[in-house]
Amino acid sequence: MEAYMQVDTVYRRLRELIVAGEYPPGERLTETAVGETLAVSRTPVREALRRLESDGLVHGVGRGMVVTVLTPDRLGHAYAVRAALETLTAELAADRQRTGRIAPIALSDLERDARRLEDVTAAGDLDQAIELNRRFHRGIAELACNPIALEILDRLWDQIIVSTRASLAPPERPETVASEHQDLLRAIVQGDRTLAGQIAGDHARAAKATLE
Template identity: 60%
Template sequence: MQNDVAHRRLRELILDGTYPPGVRLTEVDAAATLEMSRTPVREALRALAADGLVRTTGRGAVVVALDPDDLEDAYQVRAALEALTAETAATRQRAGRIAPADLAALRDLAIVTADVTREGRLAEAVGLNRRFHRRIAELAGNAIALRTLDRVWDQIQVSTLRSLQPAVRHAHVSAQHDELLSAIVDGRAEDAGRIARLHVLDTRATAQETAPRA
């Protein structure tokens, strides 16, 4: 459906910073960009508002970012959910419910993510890092947790995009990914949950340190 296509494409443009926080999107301009009629764009903007990425204003919308308190809450929710999905994935692995090929693919993704992060390819690294954590959530098999994480991830990504810098602790990040992967592969559910939660909170602390001062 055109509504779904418009929603997906506008979401991508917001997440990659083409439309940063504060930018007003009119139905006319967005329709021209997407080469679509205004009707699917209107519906897409409504869906993005429900996602928490824009605030509708008449015949358009404004891209929004979380304020500092809400951003902190978002990281806390993300930490709790990623701990849950990591723990669940490890439990399913221990029960033999995850295919070896899926674990191998997750390991390959961790390696590529580490390489790209080390090379300072920031935009690509952000996407790969999210894919790594999303894949763990998929392996957990909890659809509600995955949908909620997608929404929280989107809001955090939009809210922190302006402050992103090349990772100064890429070795630490990659080491945590390796620890998390090992815990899941070994079926150590409690360790997997603990490492996942710590990793998210470390990410939040680093974002606070590198955020530009007013």
């Protein structure tokens, strides 16, 4: 049990470092170097890297692992799946709201995150904006109560952020993004599954378009 907990800790920490850009796409990761950085032996690092490989965040090259970057084609596929899943989770969240199965505090938390995201985006804090944007969309997926959709979205978000972080810039029209978030929240609060799904899907596709 202790060994498993150590592997899980190393996995989570290494995943955080990769998603945060501390290990950029294309960087080679060796068990020895990562072990020295995290002050652990090679064994938990080896197991953590295998898990990250199954997540699509690293891949084997020779005797080591390299942080994966999605090709333009695969990035397009990832965004297409993200748009479909976020359409689904927005619809499910609206359904649950309409039938009274979402606590008001959960919606208040999302509204708070949306406001904070507006503030940090306006301040030009791109790293925090990326984190808050992901938390906002993950919050909607959590309201949907579909654990499989949430798990897949988490993996997609990791892969997309790792592959696009270096090319991201503050949105040219941050008020548009903020307005879309508010419209999405409003549709969910109103229990309008059709409108919520449409806004969520269009929002994800618009995010992809900014990279083209």
